[in-house]
Amino acid sequence: MIRLHHCHQTRSMRSLWLLYELGVDFELLVYPFDKTLREEPYRSLNPTGRVPTLEIDGFVIHESGAIAEYLCERFPDGGLGRDPGDDDRAAWLDWIHFAETISQHTAALTQQHVALYEDHMRSPIVMQLEAKRLAKTLGKVEAGLVGDYLLSSFSAADIGVGQAVYMAGHFVELARFPRLSDWFDRLQARPAYRKALPGGPGLYAQDLYPPWPLDT
Known part of the structure; x- marks a missing residue:
């Protein structure tokens, strides 16, 4: 079961x-x-x-x-894992767990933009810092993409990081990262990805929550 x-x-x-x-x-x-x-x-x-x-x-x-x-x-x-001894094993494990590094910044931004309902509760400085930190994690994905997928073929690493990027896209413009954007387009075309999306309203009321300027 x-x-x-x-x-x-x-x-x-x-x-x-x-x-x-x-x-x-x-x-x-x-x-x-x-x-x-x-x-x-x-x-x-x-x-x-x-x-x-x-x-x-x-x-x-x-x-x-x-x-x-x-x-x-x-x-x-x-075929979505990598066995011990496989050439991709270390990279597979690293990407599987790097998804959580991306998600910790997304979670902080979700709290600021979505969970805190009143503007006076929110911190523009935290929003700016977390958006910049999130962008740095996406930069690592951009640099790590040398082919169609994170490894030599599609794997659970693409799923974990891809879901984290899906969440990150609510706070950072993915178009800033061309290789990442092409890779994410391939992931979004997969039937299993589309099936995992919410069928109705989710947490986010809009597609992008840009960080507040620090001078507001």
Whole structure:
């Protein structure tokens, strides 16, 4: 039994996308991004009140990077992992976990732009700093792309980083990074990616939340 606990436009999208790419049977439970995550019965599965949570093989896994590693090892025929000894193994692991580096800045910007409802609660300085830090992470992806994908062929690394870039695109203009933009266009054309997108409204009310100027 595989069961994914998911909220639209959060890190759990990368786990959902990966499951769709692997083509395995699973149950999907979708939650609103609100206090429901901090209440029973979900709280017993994940006391932090966050997503994703994956139930599989009698285990409960909370971290998206660990979920990616486990699923790729559990379903090796999907070809989305890289085995120990593979030339791409170290780079695959690095990209899988670099997705979280991108996401930490996106999360900070989401809090400032979306979760804090009143302008007086927000910090223009934090917005500027986090947007610049986020852009630096995208610069690493830009520099790392030497072919069509992050590695020699499409893998879970593209899924993890691709989902993080999807979120980052709400705060930084991706057109500033031409190789990244071409790569992301290829990812967006994948049926599994489109299937993992929210079917209705998500967290964001607009496509781009530009950082506030520091002189406001």
